Amino acid sequence: MSMNKKILTAALLLIGLGSAQADDGKELTQLLQASGCMSCHSVSEKIVGPAFKDIAIKNAGDGDAVATLSQSIKNGSRGKWGRTPMPPHSSLTNENIAKLAAWVLNQKP
Ligand code: HEC
Incomplete structure (x- = not known):
């Protein structure tokens, strides 16, 4: 060539x-x-929920993080980041939830 x-x-x-x-x-x-995520989250700033980049940093190197975060998105989460809970998102498909979780984990600065 x-x-x-x-x-x-x-x-x-x-x-x-x-x-x-x-x-x-x-x-x-x-x-x-x-899915309404952006009414409570942004990539770089805490709004109601933690910044996606902070979630990525906290879970860096955790091989189970896609599963853990998928559970949190699906069933809701409380007490991990502060006193405000995240409501469940039970109408999303597991596939879309896993995509969202994997994407969040990629938002490292
Ligand atoms: C009504 C506001 C609200 C909405 C809507 C919302 N979140 Fe959250 N989210 C939160 C709060 C508050 C927390 C922190 C919960 C805690 O302290 O455990 C959180 C935490 C998280 C976490 C970290 C969970 C953990 O285990 O550390 C992820 C990932 C996340 N949200 C993703 C999403 C995605 C994706 C969507 C859209 C499908 C979404 N959130 C919609 C408020 C929201």
């Missing part, structure tokens, strides 16, 4: 990866909005 072709291939690969991530991001943003 010529040098130019290699560079072109690398560039196309990067564009492809970039747009795949952008799609995931868009789907996740819609899921967060539609």
Whole structure:
């Protein structure tokens, strides 16, 4: 393969990866909005609930964190972050809950 072709291939690969991530991001943003998460949370500031980045930091390196956070989202959570409880989100599918939990864990600064 010529040098130019290699560079072109690398560039196309990067564009492809970039747009795949952008799609995931868009789907996740819609899921967060539609599920009402953003009325209590933001990525970087505490609102009613803790900042998603602080949740990611607290759980970094915990291999069970997707499962733990999924439980909290589904059944609600109290006492882990303060006195305000999070209500349950029992109408969300387990698949979407796991996606949200995994996304939250990725919000490290
Ligand atoms: C009515 C406000 C409210 C809504 C809506 C809400 N949260 Fe929360 N969330 C909280 C509060 C308050 C806490 C802290 C609970 C505690 O101290 O245990 C929390 C905690 C969390 C945690 C950390 C749980 C843990 O085990 O440490 C995650 C993850 C989370 N929320 C994600 C979400 C997602 C995803 C959504 C949308 C499906 C959502 N939250 C919707 C208020 C809310």
